[in-house]
Amino acid sequence: MKFVRKSVSFILAILLMYSVSVVPSFAASETTSQAAKEETKKAEIQSMSSIPYSAMDTQKFENLDEISPDEAKKISTDSTQSRTVKPQSAWGISEPVFVGDGTLSDSFDSYAVSLTAKQLSFLKLDSSNPNLLAILYNVNANGSLGSSTGWGVKANGGQAYINIPAGKYAIVIGSATGEEKGSYKLMWNASNPSGASAIINCTADLSRVVLYYDLSTIRSNGDNILTGLNWENHETWYTPNGYSARDMSISVAEVKGVYLGSFSSSAPYSAPNALLIEINKGSWLYSNSYYRNVKGDVTHIMDYTDPSGLQTPRTFGTGEADFSYGPNYIVINLDTFQVCEFLSPFNYFYTSDGGRTYSLTKLQKIS
Numbered sequence: 157m158k159f160v161r162k163s164v165s166f167i168l169a170i171l172l173m174y175s176v177s178v179v180p181s182f183a184a185s186e187t188t189s190q191a192a193k194e195e196t197k198k199a200e201i202q203s204m205s206s207i208p209y210s211a212m213d214t215q216k217f218e219n220l221d222e223i224s225p226d227e228a229k230k231i232s233t234d235s236t237q238s239r240t241v242k243p244q245s246a247w248g249i250s251e252p253v254f255v256g257d258g259t260l261s262d263s264f265d266s267y268a269v270s271l272t273a274k275q276l277s278f279l280k281l282d283s284s285n286p287n288l289l290a291i292l293y294n295v296n297a298n299g300s301l302g303s304s305t306g307w308g309v310k311a312n313g314g315q316a317y318i319n320i321p322a323g324k325y326a327i328v329i330g331s332a333t334g335e336e337k338g339s340y341k342l343m344w345n346a347s348n349p350s351g352a353s354a355i356i357n358c359t360a361d362l363s364r365v366v367l368y369y370d371l372s373t374i375r376s377n378g379d380n381i382l383t384g385l386n387w388e389n390h391e392t393w394y395t396p397n398g399y400s401a402r403d404m405s406i407s408v409a410e411v412k413g414v415y416l417g418s419f420s421s422s423a424p425y426s427a428p429n430a431l432l433i434e435i436n437k438g439s440w441l442y443s444n445s446y447y448r449n450v451k452g453d454v455t456h457i458m459d460y461t462d463p464s465g466l467q468t469p470r471t472f473g474t475g476e477a478d479f480s481y482g483p484n485y486i487v488i489n490l491d492t493f494q495v496c497e498f499l500s501p502f503n504y505f506y507t508s509d510g511g512r513t514y515s516l517t518k519l520q521k522i523s
Contacts, residue, residue, distance in 0.1 A: 199507035201463040204482030231264055231291050231330035252347035253377060255361050259339045260288065264330030266301060267342065277320045277346040278362050279327070283311035285338030287331050295324040311340065315362060319350045347377040354522050356416070356431060357490045364493065368522050371411045382408060385433065387486050387498040398456070400446040406472060406498055408486060412436035417519040419487050419497070422512050427489035427496050435484045440472035442502070463507050
């Protein structure tokens with residue numbers, strides 16, 4: 157029996173940073189340089205048109221079934237092979253996320269899994285033998301293999317998901333006859349709790365599963381990515397009198413809507429597979445720092461006025477004009493799982509002087 161473990165890990169939110177400052181987890185910052193100038197001109201805010209969207213009609217679910225015994229859907233385990241499941245052996249899956257390769261040379265292989273709470277669990281099996289199955293079995297109190305739960309997948313048939321109550325189980329890989337053999341890749345993700353209402357994204361190997369629960373909860377492998385979600389931009393350039401700088405940051409406090417779509421901009425990045433978090437309230441900072449030279453009298457100016465004319469830091473979403481120019485999104489690239497943009501009329505780059513253009517298409521509203 158040959159077994160090679162490839163990965164057993166949580167895939168957590170990734171930090172994208174281009175500056176030296178440290179920002180909260182799952183945030184992005186950006187640093188660029190500009191031609192020298194004595195003073196930063198007030199940028200004129202301009203409207204962004206709302207993008208038509210369609211309702212998300214796939215990967216949404218309500219009242220998702222739980223496992224229920226179905227002895228007709230099982231694997232042949234009638235052999236002289238031991239039916240004892242050893243959670244601490246090489247076949248025990250100790251983490252909620254597992255991706256591993258194996259070779260079936262006996263009647264069946266079994267992988268022990270233990271859930272401490274009801275989880276929305278995902279399972280997938282790829283194999284050189286399309287007749288192989290991966291079925292979830294109960295494990296008896298004495299550690300022996302129990303009855304089939306009736307839930308599982310066929311090799312190369314894609315992923316399946318279902319709510320699984322807390323308990324001890326075994327993922328059994330085999331066949332209806334007990335005679336099939338072959339190499340396989342087992343993929344398992346039980347990192348997210350039950351109660352989700354939509355699938356946002358799954359990697360092909362199930363190493364990351366992102367689920368939508370409500371406007372305050374989006375979980376990636378169990379972690380709520382809306383907690384501490386923010387975007388930052390830092391610019392510094394030098395002038396004959398010293399330096400000038402522009403800083404912007406937005407941290408999400410309350411979400412207005414969640415969308416999937418395809419995003420690209422004139423900046424050197426794009427997110428064809430994007431998650432857009434529309435901000436209802438957030439902590440907003442906008443500052444310009446520069447030197448002013450009046451007949452040799454050099455003064456350092458710190459200006460915290462945002463493009464709408466309000467002083468920052470402030471609570472975005474409480475200003476009279478905060479929603480007058482269009483929606484405000486934090487854009488997450490689901491392929492790299494990084495924050496890539498604050499798409500907003502309040503972002504300097506999308507003002508009349510910023511010069512940045514963008515495209516947003518295939519917008520689907522999750523909630």
